[in-house]
Amino acid sequence: TGEDAAAGMRRIAAGRADQALERLRGADGPELAAAIPGARPALPKLRGLLRLARGELGEATFEAENRRYRDAGRLLSGSRDAEGKRETLLALRGELGDLPAGAAGRWAGELEAERDELAAVVGAGDGRFGEAVAAIAAGRAAMPGWSLETGSWALVGPGLSRTYGRGRKA
Numbered sequence: 433t434g435e436d437a438a439a440g441m442r443r444i445a446a447g448r449a450d451q452a453l454e455r456l457r458g459a460d461g462p463e464l465a466a467a468i469p470g471a472r473p474a475l476p477k478l479r480g481l482l483r484l485a486r487g488e489l490g491e492a493t494f495e496a497e498n499r500r501y502r503d504a505g506r507l508l509s510g511s512r513d514a515e516g517k518r519e520t521l522l523a524l525r526g527e528l529g530d531l532p533a534g535a536a537g538r539w540a541g542e543l544e545a546e547r548d549e550l551a552a553v554v555g556a557g558d559g560r561f562g563e564a565v566a567a568i569a570a571g572r573a574a575m576p577g578w579s580l581e582t583g584s585w586a587l588v589g590p591g592l593s594r595t596y597g598r599g600r601k602a
Contacts, residue, residue, distance in 0.1 A: 437587045438488075438580035445481050448474040449572035456565050464561070468508045475505040475568075484591035488580050500571045507564040517543050 435443070452474040459467035478501045486494045521540050580587060 437584035438582070441481060441485055441580055441587065442575050442578060445478055445578075446572060446575050448478045448481070449568055449575070452568050453565065453572065456561070456568070472505055472508055475501045478571075483595055484588045485578070485580060486594070487590040488582055488587050489578060493578065497571060497574070500567050504564040504567040504571075507560040507567075517546075 452471040455467045455471035479498055482489065482494055482498050482501075489497070521543060
């Protein structure tokens with residue numbers, strides 16, 4: 433397509449940020465409970481892109497952007513965790529089938545209420561939701577200014593080698 437590696441990296445990062453923002457902006461009430469777990473996966477993916485381009489971005493930019501997306505994800509994590517527990521229980525009910533229906537149903541209802549309560553708190557009063565959206569939007573606005581100049585392998589090679597080495601060590 434003629435797109436260089438730096439432009440591709442910016443495009444992919446912007447797409448991830450836009451994906452998160454699209455899900456989060458305008459969501460409230462019951463929509464918020466579904467929007468948060470739908471938006472959060474974009475944040476670790478953004479952080480992975482940052483790790484690939486770490487050498488080119490420079491340590492200060494990498495640290496600031498990585499912290500921005502990590503903290504935004506943490507602001508939204510409670511509702512995601514509650515939804516994850518509920519989905520796990522429902523999957524177990526489907527696979528095992530021998531869970532006591534009444535108890536499992538009550539537990540699923542409690543987990544759903546926990547998820548909705550956390551989403552309501554995040555969306556309505558403590559500012560975490562708005563803070564997370566603002567952080568993601570600010571990061572998205574900063575992307576065109578990332579200092580990515582090198583060609584394809586030189587841009588991602590050092591980050592890929594570093595990540596691979598850390599994985600092998602672990």
